[in-house]
Amino acid sequence: MxxxxxxxxxxxxxxxxxxxxxxxxxxxxxAKPETVQRDWYVVDATGKTLGRLATELARRLRGKHKAEYTPHVDTGDYIIVLNADKVAVTGNKRTDKMYYHHTGHIGGIKEATFEEMIARRPERVIEIAVKGMLPKGPLGRAMFRKLKVYAGNEHNHAAQQPQVLDI
Known part of the structure; x- marks a missing residue:
């Protein structure tokens, strides 16, 4: 040589x-950001395990399922999640898993169990799980904005003609 x-x-x-x-x-x-083809998918979360569902949602929001995946370009699809209030967890997580947030005031740490979160705001359970699996920074925030989560069986994205995605 x-x-x-x-x-x-x-x-x-x-x-x-x-x-x-x-x-x-x-x-x-x-991939160029202006030439990325983004599709809309709808997922039913009824009976799905939270972590396994969140992993697949994060993978599709990043675009890793596509051949043209590029790490520094948002190549993912839009995903609509329905029935977030019917998501499942394994073991004793329904009563033992804790969610924490801080109000910003001194001594303002708040905690809620999984059951309380499902009763109060079921969408946040899936949003928190998926957000933790996405990149941190502006690109991750752009990917997260493509996730639409609803507690019930209805959504207002019919004009986008989403395809059913079985996970």
């Missing part, structure tokens, strides 16, 4: 081609 250096050419901002001795070695694709 010769000691000639590799030659890298830039074909625009989104593709890089590396040549070695005039032969093509690799071609890296990078």
């Amino acid at each position: 010769s000691c000639e250096p590799q030659l890298t050419k830039r074909l625009g901002v989104h593709q890089r081609v590396t040549y070695y001795l005039g032969k093509l070695l690799m071609k890296t694709f990078t």
Whole structure:
């Protein structure tokens, strides 16, 4: 093998081609934010385990199920979750799992069990689980905004014609 250096050419901002001795070695694709195709999906959370559901939702919000996945570009889909109040947890988590938040005042730590959260705001249970699995920062917040969670069986996104996604 010769000691000639590799030659890298830039074909625009989104593709890089590396040549070695005039032969093509690799071609890296990078998704552009304006060309990403985003679909709408609807998921029924009835009887689904919270962690397993949240893992798959986070994966699809990031776009890791697509061939054109790029870590620094939001390539994920929109997801509508229905029946968040009927999500399941294993073991004694229904009574033992605690959710904490702080009001901002001194001594303002608040806690609630899983049962209390489901009774008060069932959407937050799935939102908290999914948000913890997404990247932290502006990109993760953009991915999280594509998640729509509803406690009941009705949603107001019929105009987007969501496809049923079985998880």
